Amino acid sequence: MSKRSQWMGLIAVLCCASSGCSASQGSELKLGQIDAAQEFAAGVTRADIEAARLRVNPARVPGELRALVPFAERWGIGDDAIREAALDAATVEEKSKFAASVNPYNARITKWLDSFPQGSDMSDEAAAFMFMQSALDELGFYEEAVDQG
Numbered sequence: 001m002s003k004r005s006q007w008m009g010l011i012a013v014l015c016c017a018s019s020g021c022s023a024s025q026g027s028e029l030k031l032g033q034i035d036a037a038q039e040f041a042a043g044v045t046r047a048d049i050e051a052a053r054l055r056v057n058p059a060r061v062p063g064e065l066r067a068l069v070p071f072a073e074r075w076g077i078g079d080d081a082i083r084e085a086a087l088d089a090a091t092v093e094e095k096s097k098f099a100a101s102v103n104p105y106n107a108r109i110t111k112w113l114d115s116f117p118q119g120s121d122m123s124d125e126a127a128a129f130m131f132m133q134s135a136l137d138e139l140g141f142y143e144e145a146v147d148q149g
Contacts (some may be wrong), residue, residue: 044085048082049077052077052083053074053076054077054125056069056073057124057125060123062108065108068101068109068129071101071102072128072132074086074098076130076135077131083131083134084138087139095141098135098136098141102132103136103142106133106144109129112126112129113126113130
């Protein structure tokens with residue numbers, strides 16, 4: 001199992017745990033309670049999406065990935081329901097441009113994410129890139145690329 005897969009699993013567990021404990025939800029989500037999650041996602045506003053976006057310092061991103069910072073800031077949302085709402089609000093053209101721009105860099109992104117030692121904190125920048133890849137995967141657009149450099 002790659003470090004990326006391990007990080008993704010850990011983040012998914014943490015996101016599920018934190019969203020289930022949210023005071024604004026009123027009740028804890030249980031396995032299989034899709035309706036409650038859909039209701040939450042339906043209530044997500046543009047302000048919620050903006051507040052959930054991670055701010056990325058380009059100086060903390062490898063040089064060859066800096067062109068992707070705007071995509072990481074837009075799509076690198078850690079909360080699953082809010083990321084889903086952001087994806088739902090995007091046009092087909094926006095999603096296509098996102099996939100076409102990021103997919104060629106997936107191997108380099110994963111290599112960068114795998115460079116963080118297990119058990120260490122990941123930077124906000126790295127987390128945004130990881131969640132950006134999650135967004136691609138959730139759209140069904142993620143392509144595993146061969147590292148070109």
